[in-house]
Amino acid sequence: MKIAIVLYPTYGGSGVVATELGMHLALKGHQIHFITYKQPVRLDLLNDNIYFHEVHVPDYPLFQYLPYGLALASKMVDVTKQYGIELFHVHYAIPHAYAAYNAKMILQEEGFNIPIVTTLHGTDITLVGSHPNYKPAVSFSINQSDYVTTVSESLKADTVTIFNIKKEIQVIPNFINITHDKTDFTDCNRKLLAKDSERIITHVSNFRPLKRIEDVIHIFNQIQKEIPAKLLLAGDGPEKEAMEQLVLDLALEDNVVFLGNTNDISKLLCFSDLFLLPSEKESFGLAALEAMLYKTPVISSNAGGIPEVNKHGYSGYLSPVGAVDEMANNALKILKSDEILKQFKLQARKQAAQFNVTKVVPIYEALYEKALKNK
Numbered sequence: 001m002k003i004a005i006v007l008y009p010t011y012g013g014s015g016v017v018a019t020e021l022g023m024h025l026a027l028k029g030h031q032i033h034f035i036t037y038k039q040p041v042r043l044d045l046l047n048d049n050i051y052f053h054e055v056h057v058p059d060y061p062l063f064q065y066l067p068y069g070l071a072l073a074s075k076m077v078d079v080t081k082q083y084g085i086e087l088f089h090v091h092y093a094i095p096h097a098y099a100a101y102n103a104k105m106i107l108q109e110e111g112f113n114i115p116i117v118t119t120l121h122g123t124d125i126t127l128v129g130s131h132p133n134y135k136p137a138v139s140f141s142i143n144q145s146d147y148v149t150t151v152s153e154s155l156k157a158d159t160v161t162i163f164n165i166k167k168e169i170q171v172i173p174n175f176i177n178i179t180h181d182k183t184d185f186t187d188c189n190r191k192l193l194a195k196d197s198e199r200i201i202t203h204v205s206n207f208r209p210l211k212r213i214e215d216v217i218h219i220f221n222q223i224q225k226e227i228p229a230k231l232l233l234a235g236d237g238p239e240k241e242a243m244e245q246l247v248l249d250l251a252l253e254d255n256v257v258f259l260g261n262t263n264d265i266s267k268l269l270c271f272s273d274l275f276l277l278p279s280e281k282e283s284f285g286l287a288a289l290e291a292m293l294y295k296t297p298v299i300s301s302n303a304g305g306i307p308e309v310n311k312h313g314y315s316g317y318l319s320p321v322g323a324v325d326e327m328a329n330n331a332l333k334i335l336k337s338d339e340i341l342k343q344f345k346l347q348a349r350k351q352a353a354q355f356n357v358t359k360v361v362p363i364y365e366a367l368y369e370k371a372l373k374n375k
Contacts, residue, residue, distance in 0.1 A: 001033045001368055004079060006072070006090040006100065009040040013286040014121035016090040019043050019149070020170035024177075024361050026050045037068070044093035069095035069102075072112055076103035080114060081296050087368055089117045090145075093125065094134060097124050099352040116353065118145035119172070122304075123285030125150075139163045139309055146371050151245050152305030155283040173308070174284045175360040176293045178353055190271035193257060199335045201229055202272040202296065204265055204287050205279075206239025212301075215278040217243060219299070222328035227335055234259045234268055236250050269294035273341060274338055275304065280321050285309045288316075292352035297344035301333045315351035316344065 003025065007018035014061070019040040022032040026049035033051045034040060045052060055075045057066040076099065077087060088103070090096035095343050097118045120140070122195055123136075142165060149172045150156040156169050194200050201220055205211040213233070220231040233243070240244035241257070247256045262268065269286065275291035277300040285306040288298045292309075298316035300306050301323075312318045332345050 001008070001025075001372070002084055002086045003368065004032070004033045004035055004076060004088050005034050006076065006088065006096045008038060008092055009036045009038050009043075013174065013284065014092045014119075014284065015040055016042055018089075018119075020041045020175070020177065020357065021089075021361065021364065023050065024357050025365070028361070028365075031083070033083060033085060035072070035079060037107045043241040047203075050166065051083070056252070067097045072096070073099040073106070076333055077106050078113060080107055081110070085114060086289045087115050087117065087371060089119065089358070089364075089368075091119045091208050092121050093118065093141055096276070097145055097326045098137055100146045101141055102373065111141055113375050115146040115369060115375045116144070116148065117147045117367060118142060118282040119147065120150045120155060120159055120169075122151070122155060125155060125162060125283075135163070137162065139165070143167055146375070147367055149367070151284040152308050154305040154308065158283075158304075170171070172360060172367075173355055174286050174289065175357045176352060177356045177357045178293060181227045193232065193271075195228070198228040198230050199223075199273045200232060200271055201274045201276060201278045201331070202232045202234070202268060202291070203235040204291075205237070207235050207239040207243070209239060210280045211237075211239070212280055213239050213245060215322065215327070216276045217250065217252070217256070218324045219276055219328045219331065220256070221252060222325070223331050223335065224252070224255055226332055231256045232259060232268060232272070233257065233356055234262055234265065236261050248324055253330075264288065266294065269296055271295045273345075274299060274335060275316075276327070277301070277310075278319075278321070278324075278327060279303055279306070282306050289352055292316075292348040293347040295349045297334055297341075299327050299334075301327075309349075309351075310356070311351050314344075 005022045008015045019042045026032045026047045029048050036057045037052045057071045088100045090100045100116045148167045149170045151174045203216045274300045275296045277288050281306040298310045301321045302318040310316050319326040
């Protein structure tokens with residue numbers, strides 16, 4: 001199959017999943033065309049079946065805001081005609097599903113019939129998409145898609161609640177590649193950041209308010225009062241400066257490390273003992289799943305799709321949003337005992353294996369084949 005994948009190329013979960021999906025489809029012999037405004041951060045172009053098409057938006061004085069959706073639709077039309085694209089798979093509703101519909105209508109005028117598969121990932125539904133300025137367009141785009149998927153049952157329920165959806169929605173979970181947990185000793189050297197006696201606790205996010213970084217720091221503060229520990233914070237965003245000040249206010253500057261954005265989260269997770277994810281909203285919880293891949297148990301909220309990923313009492317613990325004391329107590333249950341920590345690490349890895357890419361990609365392939373058959 002010749003498939004165009006439209007995505008955001010940044011660090012967010014939707015872009016990561018879309019990129020990994022495309023790379024695995026290419027390995028299975030499908031011709032994959034990534035269409036976006038810059039090369040996705042995890043895209044490996046060393047494959048004859050992978051193509052990247054950059055969307056350029058010419059600057060024109062008339063426009064106060066550059067019309068990316070229009071340029072994207074035009075690029076999708078051009079790539080389809082040049083390479084014989086058979087199907088669009090768009091990730092994130094805004095503006096990708098809307099652009100895909102426009103591209104499809106243009107192509108129909110020229111004798112092409114291209115099915116659209118739209119995958120909804122989270123804030124495109126629960127935050128941005130539900131805004132009155134965008135809601136009609138998002139609802140229209142979803143209903144005009146040939147097939148619609150969400151990454152969790154929780155997000156499916158939110159979509160049906162927020163929008164007037166006439167399409168059947170199929171849940172296809174996010175995934176990880178369990179072969180990615182292979183690191184060598186020089187990559188996974190915990191002495192670079194902590195003493196042997198210290199537990200290493202990690203959080204990775206875009207530092208938005210919904211991630212509740214303040215809770216992460218307060219949970220850690222309680223942990224470090226009981227056992228020696230270091231907190232590693234990876235990522236960047238609007239909350240970072242305030243969180244740096246909170247660390248100073250709590251006199252934790254010797255125990256908390258801000259790492260900024262990094263492409264190689266594996267080197268961080270491979271020596272982590274615990275991952276914190278107290279988010280207010282999570283459509284799936286991909287960061288938790290990636291942590292579990294590296295045998296890192298997860299202390300999380302029970303928001304959104306996280307309970308579909310993190311198994312309470314097995315791969316970690318779930319608590320209500322904002323329950324800092326409970327999360328800290330659950331963390332200490334795991335961290336205080338070497339034997340219990342070892343047990344939870346093994347269980348976290350087993351839980352992650354349930355979401356291996358080899359189980360999920362065939363589900364997408366079957367959906368593509370259905371879409372092409374019924375077009």
